[in-house]
Each structure stands twice: as structure tokens, then as C-alpha cells.
Amino acid sequence: MKYSKLFGKTIKEPQSDMKAASHRLLHQAGFVRESTAGRYFFLPLGNLVRSKIINIIREEMNKAGAQEMIAPVLHPLELWKETNRTDTASFELTTLKDRRGAEFALGGTAEEMFVDVVRKFQISYRDLPFNIYQFSQKFRDELRARGGLLRVREFLMKDAYSFHANEEDFKKEYKNMWDTYSRIYKRVGLDTVVVESDNGYIGGEYCHEFVVESEAGESKFFISEDGKYAAHEDVVDKNKYKGKLIEKLGIEVGNIFQLGYHYSNKMDNATFAGEEGSPQKYYMGCYGIGIGRTLATIVEAHHDDKGIIWPDSVAPFQVYLINLNKDTSKADELYKVLQGIKWQVLYDDRKDVSAGAKFADADLIGIPVRLVISERTGDKIEYKRRDSDRSELLSISQLLSKLKK
Amino acid sequence: MKYSKLFGKTIKEPQSDMKAASHRLLHQAGFVRESTAGRYFFLPLGNLVRSKIINIIREEMNKAGAQEMIAPVLHPLELWKETNRTDTASFELTTLKDRRGAEFALGGTAEEMFVDVVRKFQISYRDLPFNIYQFSQKFRDELRARGGLLRVREFLMKDAYSFHANEEDFKKEYKNMWDTYSRIYKRVGLDTVVVESDNGYIGGEYCHEFVVESEAGESKFFISEDGKYAAHEDVVDKNKYKGKLIEKLGIEVGNIFQLGYHYSNKMDNATFAGEEGSPQKYYMGCYGIGIGRTLATIVEAHHDDKGIIWPDSVAPFQVYLINLNKDTSKADELYKVLQGIKWQVLYDDRKDVSAGAKFADADLIGIPVRLVISERTGDKIEYKRRDSDRSELLSISQLLSKLKK
Structure with a gap:
């Protein structure tokens, strides 16, 4: 979605x-x-x-x-x-x-x-x-x-x-x-x-x-x-x-x-x-x-303080995907790949909204996994769970194997 | 069930x-x-x-x-x-x-x-x-x-x-x-x-x-x-x-x-x-x-005249399994096998009901596939679709390959 x-x-x-x-x-x-x-x-x-x-x-x-x-x-x-x-x-x-x-x-x-x-x-x-x-x-x-x-x-x-x-x-x-x-x-x-x-x-x-x-x-x-x-x-x-x-x-x-x-x-x-x-x-x-x-x-x-932290079993979506690039092609493609493996993804594709506002919304809505694609992440994807402070940069194959667990 | x-x-x-x-x-x-x-x-x-x-x-x-x-x-x-x-x-x-x-x-x-x-x-x-x-x-x-x-x-x-x-x-x-x-x-x-x-x-x-x-x-x-x-x-x-x-x-x-x-x-x-x-x-x-x-x-x-004929897509169950043997072990086992492959089975296990009444109920309820186990069927299973008059005797492996279609 x-x-x-x-x-x-x-x-x-x-x-x-x-x-x-x-x-x-x-x-x-x-x-x-x-x-x-x-x-x-x-x-x-x-x-x-x-x-x-x-x-x-x-x-x-x-x-x-x-x-x-x-x-x-x-x-x-x-x-x-x-x-x-x-x-x-x-x-x-x-x-x-x-x-x-x-x-x-x-x-x-x-x-x-x-x-x-x-x-x-x-x-x-x-x-x-x-x-x-x-x-x-x-x-x-x-x-x-x-x-x-x-x-x-x-x-x-x-x-x-x-x-x-x-x-x-x-x-x-x-x-x-x-x-x-x-x-x-x-x-x-x-x-x-x-x-x-x-x-x-x-x-x-x-x-x-x-x-x-x-x-x-x-x-x-x-x-x-x-x-x-x-x-x-x-x-x-x-x-x-x-x-x-x-x-x-x-x-x-x-x-x-x-x-x-x-x-x-x-x-x-x-x-x-x-x-x-x-x-x-x-x-x-x-x-x-x-x-x-x-x-x-x-x-x-x-x-x-920032929002909801849904347990995986009842979360509205499994992944919140944030695109910060002007060019949406990389995020569009990842969105398709994740849908292909039946992951439930909420794709924050808004163009008129700041990075800060998107991060705040991700925390507020509380979907278990947040993925970010930006200039800073280069060829990789930033992965962070809502219930953890630690983020990691993953290749697409690392990401997929992590999501499969 | x-x-x-x-x-x-x-x-x-x-x-x-x-x-x-x-x-x-x-x-x-x-x-x-x-x-x-x-x-x-x-x-x-x-x-x-x-x-x-x-x-x-x-x-x-x-x-x-x-x-x-x-x-x-x-x-x-x-x-x-x-x-x-x-x-x-x-x-x-x-x-x-x-x-x-x-x-x-x-x-x-x-x-x-x-x-x-x-x-x-x-x-x-x-x-x-x-x-x-x-x-x-x-x-x-x-x-x-x-x-x-x-x-x-x-x-x-x-x-x-x-x-x-x-x-x-x-x-x-x-x-x-x-x-x-x-x-x-x-x-x-x-x-x-x-x-x-x-x-x-x-x-x-x-x-x-x-x-x-x-x-x-x-x-x-x-x-x-x-x-x-x-x-x-x-x-x-x-x-x-x-x-x-x-x-x-x-x-x-x-x-x-x-x-x-x-x-x-x-x-x-x-x-x-x-x-x-x-x-x-x-x-x-x-x-x-x-x-x-x-x-x-x-x-x-x-x-x-005999009852409902549910289309497969909306039928309450996929299979109506009738046991007519006094010994229920063969039917019990088939019931388990079908459940194992996720088939939705209504198992007519009643002991105080005649064969005729069970057949009439199968036609009335209208589940797409009727299976019968009786002395007459021996080692095989009688298979009949509700929307057809033709019945066949099938081995368990023939039955399973038919249901998979």
C-alpha cells in the first residue's frame, strides 16, 4: 500500500x-x-x-x-x-x-x-x-x-x-x-x-x-x-x-x-x-x-514517547518503507520485490513531506520494521526495528534473508 | 469436522x-x-x-x-x-x-x-x-x-x-x-x-x-x-x-x-x-x-430435487466423507490424511444413521465431492461429484491425485 x-x-x-x-x-x-x-x-x-x-x-x-x-x-x-x-x-x-x-x-x-x-x-x-x-x-x-x-x-x-x-x-x-x-x-x-x-x-x-x-x-x-x-x-x-x-x-x-x-x-x-x-x-x-x-x-x-510499537503478530503492515531519494525507482523496485515475497509493506512515497516527518510518522504508526532508501544508504538499505535503536545497512540479499527469519 | x-x-x-x-x-x-x-x-x-x-x-x-x-x-x-x-x-x-x-x-x-x-x-x-x-x-x-x-x-x-x-x-x-x-x-x-x-x-x-x-x-x-x-x-x-x-x-x-x-x-x-x-x-x-x-x-x-449443489469456490467443505463400515478405522485414517493435505472435510461418522439417510444428507447439503467407505468398496474409496451421476472406485493414491487437480 x-x-x-x-x-x-x-x-x-x-x-x-x-x-x-x-x-x-x-x-x-x-x-x-x-x-x-x-x-x-x-x-x-x-x-x-x-x-x-x-x-x-x-x-x-x-x-x-x-x-x-x-x-x-x-x-x-x-x-x-x-x-x-x-x-x-x-x-x-x-x-x-x-x-x-x-x-x-x-x-x-x-x-x-x-x-x-x-x-x-x-x-x-x-x-x-x-x-x-x-x-x-x-x-x-x-x-x-x-x-x-x-x-x-x-x-x-x-x-x-x-x-x-x-x-x-x-x-x-x-x-x-x-x-x-x-x-x-x-x-x-x-x-x-x-x-x-x-x-x-x-x-x-x-x-x-x-x-x-x-x-x-x-x-x-x-x-x-x-x-x-x-x-x-x-x-x-x-x-x-x-x-x-x-x-x-x-x-x-x-x-x-x-x-x-x-x-x-x-x-x-x-x-x-x-x-x-x-x-x-x-x-x-x-x-x-x-x-x-x-x-x-x-x-x-x-x-x-514517539508512538506505537506493534507486536509482529498484529501489526497493520510488516514493513514501513521510506523513500528519501528524488528518484523513486530504487524504492519502487524494492516495494515490488517485497510484495512479490508477500511481505505487507506500507510504502511512504510522499514527495511533499520532509525526511523528519516521515521518520516521525514511522515511529508514531509503529510498524515493526522500518526500511530507508536515501542518498546516504547508497546501494544498501537501512534496516531498523521499531523496538530497537540500532539500525544497519544491508544489501538486498541480506535484507531478504533477514525478513525471511 | x-x-x-x-x-x-x-x-x-x-x-x-x-x-x-x-x-x-x-x-x-x-x-x-x-x-x-x-x-x-x-x-x-x-x-x-x-x-x-x-x-x-x-x-x-x-x-x-x-x-x-x-x-x-x-x-x-x-x-x-x-x-x-x-x-x-x-x-x-x-x-x-x-x-x-x-x-x-x-x-x-x-x-x-x-x-x-x-x-x-x-x-x-x-x-x-x-x-x-x-x-x-x-x-x-x-x-x-x-x-x-x-x-x-x-x-x-x-x-x-x-x-x-x-x-x-x-x-x-x-x-x-x-x-x-x-x-x-x-x-x-x-x-x-x-x-x-x-x-x-x-x-x-x-x-x-x-x-x-x-x-x-x-x-x-x-x-x-x-x-x-x-x-x-x-x-x-x-x-x-x-x-x-x-x-x-x-x-x-x-x-x-x-x-x-x-x-x-x-x-x-x-x-x-x-x-x-x-x-x-x-x-x-x-x-x-x-x-x-x-x-x-x-x-x-x-x-x-435432492438438494444444493455448491460451486467449489463457496462450498462449506470440499469433501463429504461417508463411513458405512462398522469398523471406523479406515475412514478415520482417510479423514486424517485429507486433513493433513489441508482438505476441508465433513466426516459423516454417525453410527445410528442408515446408509440411505447419509446419502440423502450428502445430496441435500451439496458438498462438491462425496467419498464413501464401505464393505462394498473394499480397499478402494468411492468417489462421486455432487454435480455428476458417475461414481468411481479409486485407490488412495488415485484419489489424492484427483483431489490435487
């Missing part, structure tokens, strides 16, 4: 009212723009990162045996009434009527919808267990949006729902999802703490938050010195844990919930045919990851 | 009230389920087809130079007021208020949103042209939903918006998108007719529909005997075309629109800095494809 043709460019000055680093940097570097408070456009650069995060989550969920599907965004309000969540979640639930008077909720989570689609089938013990998930837009009518993508009113969520014949079988899946989440966060470059938490209006008896320690976070939790016990401030039991507990702040990037019989008790026909043929209630769990918040948290964890 | 573990299985009897073949077959074969009228779940099988269609569209749009991004689903209602579309589109526009009283529209298309994000940047003639697009949920408050996925109230749409310095430049992109759409429909297995049409509440002066001839369609159009002139019934000019015109019915699967200055005239600051620095209005076009309707249209075009 040529930077001159990219929609959504950097701007010179950060906005001083944007306190969180992710908010400020994602705006300044041209990854996102706010539509109205708490509702965001992902510009082409931001969309590339978002897609890479989605693909990593999808790969790991599929490897774990989960099956992707998709539900409507508008949920029939009667389903939320069936579980009484119009009351328990009402403060952040948006509802609407269509022109025939049918009532809908803009879903914050989709437990009722997934139970509703499952009960459209006559399932038996042979069909269990299964874990079905979707990536879909979710809505929270938050009183205050804050911190850019950290707390928003509309966002893409990966939400998964698992159905089991009994608690024992569910527990295997809870462990499976715990391990899957650990792999996902590791791959996107986040160190997470798994924190006991409260089920809130989701329902069920226990759950765990995946939290990234950060001063920009709103999740207050306590952790033991050996790291083996961690609990959210709402559920911490200082009697249960005898040692010293340290208070921390973090960003909640995902959750796993035991739901048990919460939904199958409240909803009609939430059953499967058991081995003897009689209907039995299924035992459930659910598992969520907010995509935008995960993206912002990666920026909180990976930036410096 | 093992069929025993798949969520969303076939059902024995089609529903007689489902008139359109795509409606009936996608329901019976376990690809979709209706939530409320006109709002659909895509089950895992349906989601796989949907993803393949999305990926083909994305590949072709990117090749054509368009840039993917994503806008919020809730559009500030004031934007729709700015262009007066609250009146012109009001009959199918759903609106809502959040708890602070802010008003939103559930977007049917997103012209205002895309102009709004573009005007957040100070763009100049150097930044033009660009074409930005998204895959996002769209809403139409239709009085009557009908025909399964053919006319719905909520659906995923690929919508693209292009911005140009002048009409001449726009015309190149209109041609580019026309060609891109032709490639997309060809790849997903659809023969389209490009039909002159009416811009309706989208605005602008001219547009073209991509239509697939079908008795299940609602789009009535006229076409000349040589196929060189085709126009929707609303805009057909029988004086303009002197020859004989034939009346046809078809399904509208996509549109390309000239918008001209329609939106940049109505919206403030919809401008770029020209070469002399003064603000000039940009010239626009927009380009839409409905994903669910495209999927249903593929079924209308590719089915027989």
Missing part, C-alpha cells in the same frame, strides 16, 4: 484531552476516529490490526473445537423478558420498536439468542457437547464513554456459548477455554492475570476475568505475592487467602463464565434428550473477548 | 410453506434458522459459505485498490437529517434513542457516515481518489419479509464509497467496480445481467443493478435480444431502444451508483483542498453487495 493513497493519515499534534496513551496514539496515528461519544470508526490501518486480532482468535477458537456462526444484532425483546434480563441489565440495554410494533433489544451479550437457536433443534445427548461462537456488534448504553476504545457504547465482541450434558463435562470446556484465552493473549502480545470475578447480570455462579495490568484500567483487583491467587475487588475474600494481597489496576480484556443451569432453568425447552429419551436441561458456559478493547490494550502495553 | 459434532443438522422433511428453493433447502440442510421474521441465524454450515463469499469479495475489492474499514452500526440521526434522508428513506428506517436522549438510525446504507469520517480529515487533491468499504450489518424495516434470505430486515452488506476530484476520475472507478463485480459474481458461480436502474433514496443520477435471472426474483427488467441493452422496469425507455425487448424476472444481488455531488452538496465541509488550495466538493460513487442474498441466489442457481 502506498501511504499517499492511504485513507486516514497521521496528524501532527496529539489531542491533549486524550489521557489514555491508546486513545491519543490511535487517533494521532490514523487508526480510529470517533463518530459520536463511544462509537468508533476503524480506519484502514485500524481495520488491519482488528482483522489480525480477529483471525488469531478465530484460529484458536477453531483449534479448540468451537464452531463459528452468527446471530442477528436485533434480539426479540421477549427473549430478554423470558430470562428477566430486561430488569437486571436494563440500565445499559437499548430497546426499539419496528414499524409493526415488534420490540427488540440491541444485544449486550447473546445467551438468550443462542439458547433460542439451539432449542429450535431436537438435540440429544449424542449432539453434546458443543461450543458455538460469533463475532458480532454489541451495544452497552454506558452513561460515560471514556479512554477511546477502552470503554465504548458499541463494539465487536467474540462471544461463545457452550452446551453440556452435565457439570463435569462443562468443567473440561471451561479449562479448554481458559487455555485457549491464554494462548490468544500471548499471541497478540499481552500478559494477562486471571482474576476471580463476579458474574453480574450475565448470571451463573463463578467466572474469571483476563486482566492486563495497566494504570489506564478500571478493574481493581488483588493478587497474592506468589501470583497464585487473584480476585476482583468485588469478590476478593481476604479470609480465604492468608498471605499478603497487593492491590492492582488492570484492563479487563476477556471473561469466561460458568452459567450452569441459569438459562436452561429460565427458558422453556432448553433441553436435550438424555440416553433414556427423557428431556434434560443442559449445563452452560459463556466466553467473551472485546476486540476493540484488546486492540487498545495492546497499545497501552506496547508504546513509547 | 465430524458431522456428529456439528451444530445444526439436517431435518427430514422440508417445510411446505417455504416456496423459494433457497429458503427451503438452506433451512432443511441446516445452513440457517430464522430468529424473527426476516432476521436470520447463520449456523456453522451457513457461516462457512458466508465467510467464503466475504473472502472472495474482499480479495477482489482489495485487488481493485479499495481499502477496508468499519463504521459504527448506529448512525447519529442528525447526519440523516443533514441529507434529508430521514424523509426520503423514512419508511424503512429504524430509529432509536439512548438513555441520554441521543437519537440514532440503524443504517440501511452509510453514505452520510462515510462522508462524515472523510470530513474529519483535511484532505487535498493529493489524497484523491480513494474507495473505502466495509462489511457491516444493515437494517431495512420492510413491511413484509419473504423467501428466506431473499428479502430480509437485517443483513450483512459490503458497501463501498469512492471519492473523486471530478466526474472524469469517478467514471474510471465506476468501470473498475463494474469489472470487479463481474469477477466477484463469476467466482461465486453466478451469471449476472447488468441492468440500468433507478437511484431511489440513495440519490444520484444513474446506477446499475447486477441481476441473476430467476423466477424467485422480484426485480422485473427488460433486455434486448442481443443482450446489449437491459433496464429495470422503472427506468426502461422503450423509445431509446428500437429492437424487441424481452421481459424477465431476476434477483438483484448488487448495485453500483453514481452519486455525483448529491452528498457533498447537502453536507457541510464535504470538500478537499484543490491544487490552488481552495475547497472543492468531491464527486462520489457507492457500490453495494448483499451477502445473504448472494448466498441464497447461489442456491437458486445451483440445486436439484
Whole structure:
């Protein structure tokens, strides 16, 4: 991609009212723009990162045996009434009527919808267990949006729902999802703490938050010195844990919930045919990851004074190629060679921009590898990683062998 | 994937009230389920087809130079007021208020949103042209939903918006998108007719529909005997075309629109800095494809009495493997071998289902290649394509070389 043709460019000055680093940097570097408070456009650069995060989550969920599907965004309000969540979640639930008077909720989570689609089938013990998930837009009518993508009113969520014949079988899946989440966060470059938490209006008896320690976070939790016990401030039991507990702040990037019989008790026909043929209630769990918040948290964890430092796994491009020569032929050719070997290159081909501004933009945008072609580099190419201060002059063949690693 | 573990299985009897073949077959074969009228779940099988269609569209749009991004689903209602579309589109526009009283529209298309994000940047003639697009949920408050996925109230749409310095430049992109759409429909297995049409509440002066001839369609159009002139019934000019015109019915699967200055005239600051620095209005076009309707249209075009016949490019799996032996070891091994060479296999491993039922399900689901392992096939494997009546007995090495083609 040529930077001159990219929609959504950097701007010179950060906005001083944007306190969180992710908010400020994602705006300044041209990854996102706010539509109205708490509702965001992902510009082409931001969309590339978002897609890479989605693909990593999808790969790991599929490897774990989960099956992707998709539900409507508008949920029939009667389903939320069936579980009484119009009351328990009402403060952040948006509802609407269509022109025939049918009532809908803009879903914050989709437990009722997934139970509703499952009960459209006559399932038996042979069909269990299964874990079905979707990536879909979710809505929270938050009183205050804050911190850019950290707390928003509309966002893409990966939400998964698992159905089991009994608690024992569910527990295997809870462990499976715990391990899957650990792999996902590791791959996107986040160190997470798994924190006991409260089920809130989701329902069920226990759950765990995946939290990234950060001063920009709103999740207050306590952790033991050996790291083996961690609990959210709402559920911490200082009697249960005898040692010293340290208070921390973090960003909640995902959750796993035991739901048990919460939904199958409240909803009609939430059953499967058991081995003897009689209907039995299924035992459930659910598992969520907010995509935008995960993206912002990666920026909180990976930036410096100059800008973002994307981990390779989620970077919008792999290489930022800067041309400083008046004659563009050498850079044009390198751009073609790199595209030929399927490297993702953002080529800063701008002619009306100073070298200093190009270097500043490279640091701000945070693509892992920066290449420079200039009079000074002669026949060679300057190579520098965003996460290092050291630059090297490489021949084209040295460069290619380095990129292949 | 093992069929025993798949969520969303076939059902024995089609529903007689489902008139359109795509409606009936996608329901019976376990690809979709209706939530409320006109709002659909895509089950895992349906989601796989949907993803393949999305990926083909994305590949072709990117090749054509368009840039993917994503806008919020809730559009500030004031934007729709700015262009007066609250009146012109009001009959199918759903609106809502959040708890602070802010008003939103559930977007049917997103012209205002895309102009709004573009005007957040100070763009100049150097930044033009660009074409930005998204895959996002769209809403139409239709009085009557009908025909399964053919006319719905909520659906995923690929919508693209292009911005140009002048009409001449726009015309190149209109041609580019026309060609891109032709490639997309060809790849997903659809023969389209490009039909002159009416811009309706989208605005602008001219547009073209991509239509697939079908008795299940609602789009009535006229076409000349040589196929060189085709126009929707609303805009057909029988004086303009002197020859004989034939009346046809078809399904509208996509549109390309000239918008001209329609939106940049109505919206403030919809401008770029020209070469002399003064603000000039940009010239626009927009380009839409409905994903669910495209999927249903593929079924209308590719089915027989027994079920769906998916084109290879969008099939949910490449191979349907049926085991009829009591001993599963041979089929288990073939399943592993095929997975090893990255073939997408749906393995019908059910033990409580007759051979006849498995063959019927294979035909109903419509995966391109069916493989059977039974006592009758001995050391070999029975190979049959869904679109052919001929079956062959192949050794494993013959099979692998056939699949590689």
C-alpha cells in the first residue's frame, strides 16, 4: 500500500484531552476516529490490526473445537423478558420498536439468542457437547464513554456459548477455554492475570476475568505475592487467602463464565434428550473477548514517547518503507520485490513531506520494521526495528534473508 | 469436522410453506434458522459459505485498490437529517434513542457516515481518489419479509464509497467496480445481467443493478435480444431502444451508483483542498453487495430435487466423507490424511444413521465431492461429484491425485 493513497493519515499534534496513551496514539496515528461519544470508526490501518486480532482468535477458537456462526444484532425483546434480563441489565440495554410494533433489544451479550437457536433443534445427548461462537456488534448504553476504545457504547465482541450434558463435562470446556484465552493473549502480545470475578447480570455462579495490568484500567483487583491467587475487588475474600494481597489496576480484556443451569432453568425447552429419551436441561458456559478493547490494550502495553510499537503478530503492515531519494525507482523496485515475497509493506512515497516527518510518522504508526532508501544508504538499505535503536545497512540479499527469519 | 459434532443438522422433511428453493433447502440442510421474521441465524454450515463469499469479495475489492474499514452500526440521526434522508428513506428506517436522549438510525446504507469520517480529515487533491468499504450489518424495516434470505430486515452488506476530484476520475472507478463485480459474481458461480436502474433514496443520477435471472426474483427488467441493452422496469425507455425487448424476472444481488455531488452538496465541509488550495466538493460513487442474498441466489442457481449443489469456490467443505463400515478405522485414517493435505472435510461418522439417510444428507447439503467407505468398496474409496451421476472406485493414491487437480 502506498501511504499517499492511504485513507486516514497521521496528524501532527496529539489531542491533549486524550489521557489514555491508546486513545491519543490511535487517533494521532490514523487508526480510529470517533463518530459520536463511544462509537468508533476503524480506519484502514485500524481495520488491519482488528482483522489480525480477529483471525488469531478465530484460529484458536477453531483449534479448540468451537464452531463459528452468527446471530442477528436485533434480539426479540421477549427473549430478554423470558430470562428477566430486561430488569437486571436494563440500565445499559437499548430497546426499539419496528414499524409493526415488534420490540427488540440491541444485544449486550447473546445467551438468550443462542439458547433460542439451539432449542429450535431436537438435540440429544449424542449432539453434546458443543461450543458455538460469533463475532458480532454489541451495544452497552454506558452513561460515560471514556479512554477511546477502552470503554465504548458499541463494539465487536467474540462471544461463545457452550452446551453440556452435565457439570463435569462443562468443567473440561471451561479449562479448554481458559487455555485457549491464554494462548490468544500471548499471541497478540499481552500478559494477562486471571482474576476471580463476579458474574453480574450475565448470571451463573463463578467466572474469571483476563486482566492486563495497566494504570489506564478500571478493574481493581488483588493478587497474592506468589501470583497464585487473584480476585476482583468485588469478590476478593481476604479470609480465604492468608498471605499478603497487593492491590492492582488492570484492563479487563476477556471473561469466561460458568452459567450452569441459569438459562436452561429460565427458558422453556432448553433441553436435550438424555440416553433414556427423557428431556434434560443442559449445563452452560459463556466466553467473551472485546476486540476493540484488546486492540487498545495492546497499545497501552506496547508504546513509547514517539508512538506505537506493534507486536509482529498484529501489526497493520510488516514493513514501513521510506523513500528519501528524488528518484523513486530504487524504492519502487524494492516495494515490488517485497510484495512479490508477500511481505505487507506500507510504502511512504510522499514527495511533499520532509525526511523528519516521515521518520516521525514511522515511529508514531509503529510498524515493526522500518526500511530507508536515501542518498546516504547508497546501494544498501537501512534496516531498523521499531523496538530497537540500532539500525544497519544491508544489501538486498541480506535484507531478504533477514525478513525471511 | 465430524458431522456428529456439528451444530445444526439436517431435518427430514422440508417445510411446505417455504416456496423459494433457497429458503427451503438452506433451512432443511441446516445452513440457517430464522430468529424473527426476516432476521436470520447463520449456523456453522451457513457461516462457512458466508465467510467464503466475504473472502472472495474482499480479495477482489482489495485487488481493485479499495481499502477496508468499519463504521459504527448506529448512525447519529442528525447526519440523516443533514441529507434529508430521514424523509426520503423514512419508511424503512429504524430509529432509536439512548438513555441520554441521543437519537440514532440503524443504517440501511452509510453514505452520510462515510462522508462524515472523510470530513474529519483535511484532505487535498493529493489524497484523491480513494474507495473505502466495509462489511457491516444493515437494517431495512420492510413491511413484509419473504423467501428466506431473499428479502430480509437485517443483513450483512459490503458497501463501498469512492471519492473523486471530478466526474472524469469517478467514471474510471465506476468501470473498475463494474469489472470487479463481474469477477466477484463469476467466482461465486453466478451469471449476472447488468441492468440500468433507478437511484431511489440513495440519490444520484444513474446506477446499475447486477441481476441473476430467476423466477424467485422480484426485480422485473427488460433486455434486448442481443443482450446489449437491459433496464429495470422503472427506468426502461422503450423509445431509446428500437429492437424487441424481452421481459424477465431476476434477483438483484448488487448495485453500483453514481452519486455525483448529491452528498457533498447537502453536507457541510464535504470538500478537499484543490491544487490552488481552495475547497472543492468531491464527486462520489457507492457500490453495494448483499451477502445473504448472494448466498441464497447461489442456491437458486445451483440445486436439484435432492438438494444444493455448491460451486467449489463457496462450498462449506470440499469433501463429504461417508463411513458405512462398522469398523471406523479406515475412514478415520482417510479423514486424517485429507486433513493433513489441508482438505476441508465433513466426516459423516454417525453410527445410528442408515446408509440411505447419509446419502440423502450428502445430496441435500451439496458438498462438491462425496467419498464413501464401505464393505462394498473394499480397499478402494468411492468417489462421486455432487454435480455428476458417475461414481468411481479409486485407490488412495488415485484419489489424492484427483483431489490435487
